[in-house]
Amino acid sequence: MLDKLAIAAHDLRMTYDGARPVHALKDVMLDIRQGEMLLVMGPSGSGKSTLLSIIGGLLTPTGGSVSVSGTEITHLGRKALGRFRLQNFGYVFQTFNLFSSMTGAENVELAFDIRGVRGRKARTAVRDLLSQFGLNEQADRLARDLSGGEKQRVAIARALAGNPCAILADEPTSQLDAENGAIVTDILSELARKRGTTVVIAAHDDRIQKVADRVVRLDDGRL
Ligand SMILES: Nc1ncnc2c1ncn2[C@@H]1O[C@H](COP(=O)(O)OP(=O)(O)O)[C@@H](O)[C@H]1O
Numbered sequence: 001m002l003d004k005l006a007i008a009a010h011d012l013r014m015t016y017d018g019a020r021p022v023h024a025l026k027d028v029m030l031d032i033r034q035g036e037m038l039l040v041m042g043p044s045g046s047g048k049s050t051l052l053s054i055i056g057g058l059l060t061p062t063g064g065s066v067s068v069s070g071t072e073i074t075h076l077g078r079k080a081l082g083r084f085r086l087q088n089f090g091y092v093f094q095t096f097n098l099f100s101s102m103t104g105a106e107n108v109e110l111a112f113d114i115r116g117v118r119g120r121k122a123r124t125a126v127r128d129l130l131s132q133f134g135l136n137e138q139a140d141r142l143a144r145d146l147s148g149g150e151k152q153r154v155a156i157a158r159a160l161a162g163n164p165c166a167i168l169a170d171e172p173t174s175q176l177d178a179e180n181g182a183i184v185t186d187i188l189s190e191l192a193r194k195r196g197t198t199v200v201i202a203a204h205d206d207r208i209q210k211v212a213d214r215v216v217r218l219d220d221g222r223l
């Protein structure tokens, strides 16, 4: 599984315009294999979030291209790109980004709903995912009442709703204590190993470094 190319970033450049332009990425070349767990490390401001956003089609680079399973996403129109993201990517963020006054289950169900999966089929899939991550008890509690670790597991369940080929996780453990960080790290690692999902993580976390298939380092926008 690991020899199939999932994501190819070619010559990526990103300049943020402003009073003083910021060159956040400089000629970044990166090939990521299907089922690979890749860790992107680097100090704060080195371009990790920028790289993940571009790879995941959330941000258009100033130069270069990204192809995902053979599709060049950098040249897709807005609508096609939106559809592509829904079908191919799951996102996990540092601050979880759940709807706090919806339950864990409702947060995940919404992710199925926007992909056209509704009713009993969606509810069964939601329960399956939440139970895989040990969240049976928490499914019907409001997101705002869940612990950080539980929120992040709900967020991972949500990210899997479209059965994505890749999960992009930006500092997924940095708001968690060691124990919950380890649980989330293990879940992400199993996604790569057991489901063959490509997992790209930006972080500076020793535990993730231990289980990653490969670690790359960004320094001032250079890989
Ligand atoms: N929307 C933006 N507008 C202007 N500059 C930005 C923006 N986003 C990020 N930057 C700058 O780009 C550089 C890389 O940022 P970022 O990708 O967030 O790095 P990291 O995730 O490694 O901390 C930093 O200098 C940051 O200040």
Ligand SMILES: [Mg+2]
Residues within 6 Å of the ligand: 048, 049, 050, 170
């Ligand atoms: Mg960042």
